[in-house]
Amino acid sequence: MCMVIFAPIFAICAFATCGGYTGHLEVRVDCADRKQSNLSINVDFGYPFRLQQVHFQAPLCEKNRQETLFLTGDSSPSAQFYLTVGVLAFLYSLLATIVYIFYQNKYRENNRGPLVDFIITVVFSLAWLVSTCSWAKVLSDIKTATDPTQVLLLINACRAQTNICAVTHEPVWSRLNTSVVFGFVNLTLWAGNIWFVYKETGWYKTGQRYPTRSASGKRANSMRQRLYSESSFDQTADSDDRRQLYRQQSIALSEGSLDPQIYRQGSLNQPVQSLSLPQTRLGPPMAYSQGSPTNSKGPVIIVDKI
Template structure:
């Protein structure tokens, strides 16, 4: 039941906080010639974090000349992989919720449905772990690439001692940090659901049936052994009784025989 309630919500939070992110940083260049300065250079970036395509213009502090610069790094593969897993996990969890609620009888009709559900749950658990780890590493690299101090090193004017460069505003990372947290929460949720899905499969139910069957097979063996011992005892007693009857019959014939013969005479 926890899987049905929390899996779609956690998946939404994961891909929404990552896929919908936009950030901005601002740096300043204070030239010796104040007319050439730019004290608020805004640099916008966001998902899918192809930073090498993000450009901005900075003054050269040599007349009115400017240079176009690009940020460093391409982290789109990790970000898109994370969002893709989140979207597919959301869609599958919705489909599984519909099946659990409206098609429960057909789901348990044969072992195919629980087996497919078990395999998919294991796969998504593994993919959540991989994608969340990759995205966490990529996020740390994005933070370094968009650090205002690192961006200042790209500008030629900041390498001149007579000019002054500074950081005006840094990006806010609360949304992306939340996406990483929800990524690992999704892994815990899906991994914890493996046991509950496994209980619905024939592997678990088959193991539960074989154990009582083993005990029931042992009990008839004991009863048969007791019956055999009791039968042996009866046979020995029967043979003893038969011998006693034979002796009694012989005595009767010995006594009764002459008596009946004398009566005939």
């Protein structure tokens, strides 16, 4: 939202303070013979600051002659580049504002809008950085070339000690200084907007989908796995011990070396989860009479109930 509101405003302020500037310098020359006195020399310059084309007429204090002088320096490339960046940034910020408000669904469709916006924002940030730094350097050169002391040195009549030269009006630089400030403000605004545009792209969403684990999280996960493996090993060992004990008791019972009462106590001591079956033992053979309903002879199976 800050980008939508402030970007067009600061872009206008940047190129308006630079593009419409006009400087005025005025000096006065008083010749020693008093034939030519209080002669005013006006020097006007402005955007695009082609100072080598700025000329003015200066008296020679000799037989009413004059000379034509030129300033030095050509600052037009940097000034025009700075102005172009400001105008393009203004136009793009207006277009982005319209898209954000009225075409939000198409802007997010297939993730193309955020990607294009991210690339253009990075390009404009770099453009503001280069153009503002270049314009600040060029502005310093313009101030040096139009300094009243340097202009007076160009006039031959002012080099003679008998003549008097003075500065009556100096250029005002507050407007151009403000343009440099607005350039750095635009740089900060566009560079700061890179992060917010990046969050709208698929690159940021992909990184959030698979977050990286921190060192503490990895240690906690390894500790949980270790505790789980140890508990599983203990449970497995207890289960193996119970199975081994039950196997030994079964073998001893089959060989007749374990008392049933002792076995029953051992079975009662087993956990509730274990299943105990009725125990059997073989008694001595018994003989039945002929009147008995059964005619078979053999061992009797006695079932002990637990």
